[in-house]
Amino acid sequence: MPTWIAAWGAAIAATLTLAPAALAAPVLQNASLEQDADGNGVPDCWELAGTGTSSYSAARTTDSHTGTYAERIAITAYTNGSRKLIVRRTTGCMPQVTPSRAYRLSAWYKSNVQPYFAVYWRDASNQLITSSTGPRLPASSSWRQGTWTTPLAPANARYVSFGVALAGVGSLTVDDHGIVENTNLLLPDLVQQPPLELGVDQSTGSYRLGFNSASENYGDGPLILEGHRPNTSSTMVVDQRIKLQGSSSTQLRPGIGTMIFYTPHNHWHYIPYMDYELRRPSDYSLVAPDQKQGFCLGDRYTPGSGDTRIYPPNPPGPYTGEGCQAGKTQALAVDEGMSVGYGDEYVPQLEGQYIDITGVAAGDYTLVHRLNTDRSLLEKSYTNDAASALIRLWPNGYGNWPAVQRLKTCRTSDHCTASASAASSEPATSPAAPARVQRAGPEPTFQGGLPLPEEDPPLLVPRAARYFATKALRKGLRGFRARRAGCKRDSRRVFTCRVRARRAGRAYRGSVRIALPRANDQRWWTYRVRLRAPGGVHRLRSARVRVKRL
Numbered sequence: 001m002p003t004w005i006a007a008w009g010a011a012i013a014a015t016l017t018l019a020p021a022a023l024a025a026p027v028l029q030n031a032s033l034e035q036d037a038d039g040n041g042v043p044d045c046w047e048l049a050g051t052g053t054s055s056y057s058a059a060r061t062t063d064s065h066t067g068t069y070a071e072r073i074a075i076t077a078y079t080n081g082s083r084k085l086i087v088r089r090t091t092g093c094m095p096q097v098t099p100s101r102a103y104r105l106s107a108w109y110k111s112n113v114q115p116y117f118a119v120y121w122r123d124a125s126n127q128l129i130t131s132s133t134g135p136r137l138p139a140s141s142s143w144r145q146g147t148w149t150t151p152l153a154p155a156n157a158r159y160v161s162f163g164v165a166l167a168g169v170g171s172l173t174v175d176d177h178g179i180v181e182n183t184n185l186l187l188p189d190l191v192q193q194p195p196l197e198l199g200v201d202q203s204t205g206s207y208r209l210g211f212n213s214a215s216e217n218y219g220d221g222p223l224i225l226e227g228h229r230p231n232t233s234s235t236m237v238v239d240q241r242i243k244l245q246g247s248s249s250t251q252l253r254p255g256i257g258t259m260i261f262y263t264p265h266n267h268w269h270y271i272p273y274m275d276y277e278l279r280r281p282s283d284y285s286l287v288a289p290d291q292k293q294g295f296c297l298g299d300r301y302t303p304g305s306g307d308t309r310i311y312p313p314n315p316p317g318p319y320t321g322e323g324c325q326a327g328k329t330q331a332l333a334v335d336e337g338m339s340v341g342y343g344d345e346y347v348p349q350l351e352g353q354y355i356d357i358t359g360v361a362a363g364d365y366t367l368v369h370r371l372n373t374d375r376s377l378l379e380k381s382y383t384n385d386a387a388s389a390l391i392r393l394w395p396n397g398y399g400n401w402p403a404v405q406r407l408k409t410c411r412t413s414d415h416c417t418a419s420a421s422a423a424s425s426e427p428a429t430s431p432a433a434p435a436r437v438q439r440a441g442p443e444p445t446f447q448g449g450l451p452l453p454e455e456d457p458p459l460l461v462p463r464a465a466r467y468f469a470t471k472a473l474r475k476g477l478r479g480f481r482a483r484r485a486g487c488k489r490d491s492r493r494v495f496t497c498r499v500r501a502r503r504a505g506r507a508y509r510g511s512v513r514i515a516l517p518r519a520n521d522q523r524w525w526t527y528r529v530r531l532r533a534p535g536g537v538h539r540l541r542s543a544r545v546r547v548k549r550l
Contacts, residue, residue, distance in 0.1 A: 026095035026103070026160075028087070031177045032067045036060065042085075043071060045093035049163075052081010063173060065108040065143045070175035078169045084118055085174055086163030091126055094159035095179055100378050102185065102251050105134075105162050106147045106178040113170035114139050117148040117162060124158040133165070143175075149182050152253045152378070184245035186221025188338065189380040192371045194387035194411050195276075197348050200403030205516050205525025205545070206358040206464055209393070209404060210348030213274060215371050216303055217338045219380045220245075222318070225270055225297065227259040227334035236260070236334060238270060240377060256376040259334055262294060267324040268334045269294025272376075277368040278355050281390065281417040287365060288355050288463060296324035299342035309343065317342045356459070359467030362394035364407065368414045386414035458493045458516040465495035469512040472527035473501055475545065480508070480531075493518070501531065508533045 033043040041060050042048060048058050055077035064070040071085050087094055097103065105117050117134035134148035146164065153160070162179065166172040197212035217223060224241040236259040242251040262269045276290035299317025301309040313320055317339040325331040338344055346353050355367075370386040372379065379385075390408040394400060410416035465487040473480040480501045487497040493516040501508045510531035517524060528542040 026097060026179055026181065028095050028177060028179050029093055033060075033064075033069055033071055033175055033177075034067050036069075043069070045088050046071070046085055046163075047088045048073075048083070049086050050081060050083040053079035054081060054083060056083045058083070058085070061173060063110075065175040067175075070173050072171060072173045073166050074171040075166055075169050078167075082118070082165040082167040084163045084165035086118065086120070087161040089120065089122065089126070089161045091159060094122065094161050097121075097153050097157050097160045098181070099155045099157050100152050100253070102152050102182040103150045103160065104147060104180050104182045105150060106145055106180075107164050107174050108143050108145050108176045109137070109164055109172060109174050110141065110143055111137075111139055111166065111170060111172040112141065113166065113168045113172070115146070115164045115166050115172050117146070118165045119150050119160060119162040121154050121157040122159045122161065123156045126159065129154045129157055137164075149249075149251070152251060182244075182251075184247075185251060185378075186243040186245055187219050187378060187380040188217050188221055188223040188340070189219030189384070190223065190338070190371055190377070191216050191218050191384045192274075192369055192387045193343070193345075194409045195367050195369050195389050196409075198367075198389070198391060198404050198406055199348055200357070200393075201349055201354070203458060205468070206356055206458075206460070207399075207403070208349065208354035209278070209357045209367070210354040211276070211367065211369075212345060212348055213276065213353060213369050214309075214343055214345035215274070215338070216343035217340050219340055222340060223297065223338040223377065224250075225257075225336045227268065227270070227336070229332055232330045232332070236268065236331075242378065253378055256378075259336075260294060261329050261331075262296075265296070267296050267326040267328075268331065268336075269296055269324070270336055272373060273297070274369065274371045275373050276355055277370070278357070278360070279366045279368060279415075281364055281366050281415075284366070284415060287360060288357060288461075290352070290355055295336075295344065295346070296322070297336040297338050297344055298322040298324075299337075299339050300344045302341060303343055309345065313342055356461045356464050357393060358461075358464035360393060362398055364390060364392050364418075366414075366416050367391050368416075370414060384412060387411050388414050388416035390416040390418065458518065460489075460493050460495055460514065460516050462487055462489070462495070465497060465514050468514045468525055468527065469495075469497040469499060472512050472514070472529055472545075473499065475543075480539075487514075499531075506533050508539065510539075 029045040030043050035044040037044050054075050056073060056075045058073045060069050061072040062068060073083050075083060109115060114136040116136050120131045121129045123129055132151055137146040164174050193214040195211040195213060199210050201208050201210055221243045226239045226241055227236045229236045237255055238257040238259055240253040240256050244251060257270060259268045259270050271294040273293060273295040275293060277286060278288040279286055298319040299313055301311050302313040304310045319337045319339060322336060324336055325334045366388050368388045372385050375382060388410045389406055392405040392407055394403060395405055408416055480503045487495045490496055495514045497512045499510060499512050508531040513528040515526045524544050524546045526544045531539040
């Protein structure tokens, strides 16, 4: 384990450490069904509910499991649907729940048919979110306790109503209900690693700030992602499967994201996973976003001492050879994941591992790497999902070498500044040289089971298009000053910008078409300007502009 984990873990142990596996009980009122203040035959804070067509009756009975009373439901004629006693669906009666947590329901029952649990998740406004039912419980002529662990509560769940249902001719007597939070989930803890191996590359007419990005799992259980779709024309939906402590069973968290087939790498990526941002340290305003959010997740390395990354991982993990269905665009199922004690990284400039900094002025910036931004993945902790670095771009002027210097690394903060606390930051040992990943073993030559692909084909981003458009006016039609440039994408490498400009007191309107070449090794960009002024004065110009080499 890297040396910084021990020091950092001690500082925030209280935040990262969950309570020992135990069952915490939400408040369930009148669980033993003893109180019936209004004498209507239905226990306080409970209600009779049902669907479909059937003839039934319900009444309090002294044939109880404990105490004096229980509730008996009998169906004498049945077509469809169910009848049940459930927690009354009012905010004063329903137990409060925590989103993304599972709950173990229990009730004592007697029935000559097979009953089942029904659960109803409701939001803070007491609106129904969704409902689900458990498996059939055994029929029993004597008192028997039935239990069922629910699916994870929806993201906006605040309350829950539940009960035991009867569907068919027969009788059901219920008593002594219970609900407890199931805290034995073996959750992953994904730790964002700081951006390393910084460098600026030229690609066609643009400058790309490249970096290494990595995440490691220090949780109690693996990250398990299961992609699926019914047919090849549908979206690949992703579920998160969570292991349970002391059990071979798992808990499913459905619909937490999607997968796309990423053509440049010829396999499937889970999205969204990681974001990259360039921000101003002074006010944290966004300067430039990333070009990539998806990952083919696997057990690519094991963290070693002194911040080394061991390739191949020792020992290999369950997801070490995961290729994310390489080449299979018609796949109906894709599995990805990351085991405890393993990490996954992408090297600089690979598959969008960069931020386009064309037109970004010289100065100091914060480079932020952040995983699980929308918290769609359920983790043990979210406090370690971001890391950052304070960097200096163009210290000798825009377009001049060196292009980038690393000033400081902040492993546990998304806002790395010159004044960042020592507990969460590290100064660069040699600011003029980018930080490198120390690898124990050969450099990785495979990613996701495939040879490393060529870098992405040229991509023109909106900010760069606006920069080129204003530069084209100044360069191609001397004396023009752009007052506005709104750009619309025509293709991956082409934008058309509608512009307003002035020259010699005359106002012009028109368009500037900006295009990058088809190959990354061609370091130029082209423009075509068309302007018109009142009175029929036209200005036309097109040219190819070379970019100065770093």
